[in-house]
Amino acid sequence: MNEKVVVIETPGGPEQLKLVAVDVGAPGPGEIRIRHEACGLNYIDVYHRSGAYALPLPARLGMEGAGIVEAVGEGVTHLKAGDRAAYASQPPGAYATARVMPAKSVLKLPDSIDFETAAGMMLKGLTVQYLLRRTLPQGGLQAGDFVLFHAAAGGVGLIACQWARALGLQLIGTAGSDEKCELALAHGAAHAINYRREPNFAARVRDITGGRGVKVVYDSVGADTWEGSLDSLAPFGLLASFGAASGPVPAFSVGTLAAKGSVYVTRPTLFTHIATREATQAMGDELFSVVASGAVKIRIDQRYALADVAQAHRDLEARRLTGSAILRP
Template identity: 45%
Template sequence: MSNLAFRANIQRLGGPEVIEWVEEPIPVPAEGEVTVRHETIGVNYTDIYHRTGEYPVPVPTGLGVEAAGVIEAVGPGVTSFNVGDRVVYGGRPLGSYSTARTMPIERMVGIPDDISSEKAASLLFKGLAVEYLIRQCYPVKPDEIVLFHAAAGGIGQIATQWLSHLGAKVIGTVSSKEKADIALSNGCIHAINYKTESFPERVKEITGGRGVDVVYDAIGKDAVEQSFQCLRPRGMLVNYGNTSGAPAPLDFKILQRNSLYVTRPSIANYASTRAQIEKASVVVFDMIRKGVIRSDKPLRYPLKDAAKAHSDLEGRKTTGSVILVP
């Protein structure tokens, strides 16, 4: 067992090229901390927001919010975990892009014996995001019509699988024929290529002019205004990301026309306590166990190729979950 860790670090904000690699001693766990040797590391668009400054973080800093591994050391006061336990975590402090790390246990849960570390790392954090989006922000009911942007992405695939299981009718937007096929295979009833079609017009055609009950959007600037056009009266827009940039300031007259709702949620407000995280993780693990949500072939990159993973994710060259392997 090495007492050194290989980890990603950034000294400044910017593109994938700012990611540097350092080798540092692994701190001895303090009160309420454990040391985890990583087996699989999840890559999320949140990591890109941190790297670019879209989500402000002090630099220098590590990168990454999600990983699964095995506990190698336990600090004073930790009674819920033991050396040798398999665990997965999601959230701050940043630093999961590493071979090992010492960190607090607040956002950490044990991995059930019947679920692999790869599945846990590639599905849990995204699954927790989907859980609060479709069960708490807007509790989707059977037969409701949902528009989900980036339906072939990591969160999009999990969401469309879960929504289909709930009996919702899901319309997905995608950027290619290949991604349309993926969206349809995961439960979408229609997949709209937003590069070749007007998605508001197609939504009106599909719904007979009614509109959808809810739009889930992680695109931001390039999608928000048109997404409002897709909603039925008193429908809701849930904007949870800005891959194309921050939307323009909201004109409340847009909401007034059809009495629309809009929310910009954060997982920090829906899973802010250990009890909330554990409760939601039980639900997500059950969905994984039943095969409702799945990532049969997550896209794998060696840990040292994290910059390449970021570049591909930003360039929309990926589908489904993306993981790093130490």
């Protein structure tokens, strides 16, 4: 069965993304075949395309999608043909009209959540779940606590703003324009800092928190924010570095952590958290619940045809996107 998929034959710029026809085939044991109604766009896709996160070549891209299960392989019991389903999953391959993939990270999609919303929320929403609910400082987080979240107007950031508000947290968001700061505030951020106008965001964080700093910083930006993120932490605070949109975090001396107040640093990944079907289901159930309740709304601000994936990547790298973006097969 010939389907359209996006592949790269060599790492590089958006021009390396090629739409080709392939025979998808039937699912094997522990696998499903899913026909996509929508596919998610995420910054990890740029890392894969550029070679920052190396993949065996030629490589398919895309980590997130939603659609209809067409067939299930031997041993798959939580899904059946005809089910609405969604996922964030390894290996890449979501940029496709249909694919065969491991079933363990694919979840049955509640009827209350449409395909575009699901494709725009699975990787980003599960990321926020493991950050705000599982990647925690000493003593955890309680209502009223301050947290700092970079790129607060992006797809992950806008979900985090809303989820933090639902948890009673005071989220301080950073973004690169006044418009993006307003977007973060409208979605639940307690404070927003335009880092282009206030590059010393750590000083502003200290002002907001009465000099103490925040319990935790969630940082997907990397090189540009690293020093400021450390300087924003309260004693015993946690810096969760979960991405590097501006480039890799520089090498640092472990003694720096002592000088900053006995602080902690971690580099978590979503795929460690969703390594088992049980963990994926538990995290997904919580994500579905906060979305279905209306506490978290998923903004789909950009839609691209699958054939226009190169332009989608250009827009993503230029930080022209807000909220979530999807590809339509």
